Amino acid sequence: MIEVNGIRKKFGRKRVLQDVSFTAEKGEVTCIIGINGVGKTTIMNAIMNLTPLNGGQILIDGEKLSKKSYEKITFIPDAIIMQPTMTIAEAMQFMADFYDSWNQERADELLDFFKLQAGDKINNLSKGNRAKVNLLLGLALDVDYLLMDEPFSGIDIFSREQIADVFTSHLVEDRGVIITTHEINDIEHLIDQAVLLDNGEVLTQFSCEKVREDEGKSVVDVMREVYQP
Numbered sequence: 120m121i122e123v124n125g126i127r128k129k130f131g132r133k134r135v136l137q138d139v140s141f142t143a144e145k146g147e148v149t150c151i152i153g154i155n156g157v158g159k160t161t162i163m164n165a166i167m168n169l170t171p172l173n174g175g176q177i178l179i180d181g182e183k184l185s186k187k188s189y190e191k192i193t194f195i196p197d198a199i200i201m202q203p204t205m206t207i208a209e210a211m212q213f214m215a216d217f218y219d220s221w222n223q224e225r226a227d228e229l230l231d232f233f234k235l236q237a238g239d240k241i242n243n244l245s246k247g248n249r250a251k252v253n254l255l256l257g258l259a260l261d262v263d264y265l266l267m268d269e270p271f272s273g274i275d276i277f278s279r280e281q282i283a284d285v286f287t288s289h290l291v292e293d294r295g296v297i298i299t300t301h302e303i304n305d306i307e308h309l310i311d312q313a314v315l316l317d318n319g320e321v322l323t324q325f326s327c328e329k330v331r332e333d334e335g336k337s338v339v340d341v342m343r344e345v346y347q348p
């Protein structure tokens with residue numbers, strides 16, 4: 120489990136995270152929801168230990184963040200970081216050379232799943248296919264937790280559906296996934312836990328299935344109540 124306990128972050132005088140706490144379990148997709156600029160990326164960076172905090176702490180499976188955390192967790196940014204002149208096969212080879220946790224079998228399966236051609240140059244791919252390659256490179260790592268910043272942003276409906284399908288497939292399996300979004304509509308069906316952020320604070324965290332079953336509400340219904348009381 121990833122436990123975010125009361126984290127605080129200031130940039131200069133600006134308080135971006137006031138007191139943020141939530142948990143993300145293995146085998147679940149946890150979605151951090153909030154408008155632009157609310158601090159979602161800052162939270163992801165904090166979990167990856169890429170930004171110093173002004174308070175609070177983050178535990179992964181009960182342990183404080185350290186270099187060892189990177190064996191358990193990976194961050195999939197919202198844009199591909201590979202050289203655009205590389206082919207998909209070259210990008211996969213680069214990852215295989217760099218990461219011990221690279222799982223070639225899963226990478227080949229993902230290539231198939233997303234109907235990508237290994238010989239295609241990243242430069243020549245559509246935005247949707249680039250997003251799929253980006254996801255492939257992250258999902259092919261054998262790590263327990265995957266962090267993704269806005270994986271559906273600016274992608275056409277068909278690519279979005281294919282990307283959504285991977286979350287419910289064995290390719291994500293029992294791993295823990297944290298995604299951020301400011302646009303919940305298309306992905307509501309694949310998230311297990313929702314964390315609603317505003318003004319640098321978590322307004323509420325809830326199980327989407329539980330509110331659906333107990334109260335007959337969708338995530339958007341809860342968002343309306345919380346953001347527009």
Ligand SMILES: Nc1ncnc2c1ncn2[C@@H]1O[C@H](COP(=O)(O)OP(=O)(O)OP(=O)(O)O)[C@@H](O)[C@H]1O
Pocket residue numbers: 130135153154155156157158159160161162301
């Ligand atoms: N390195 C930085 N220096 C100064 N301010 C920063 C820095 N990084 C982020 N901020 C500010 O912190 C706030 C939160 O930024 P963050 O990128 O975490 O928001 P976000 O919720 O991910 O936004 P978006 O949905 O637009 O990606 C913003 O007001 C941003 O301008």
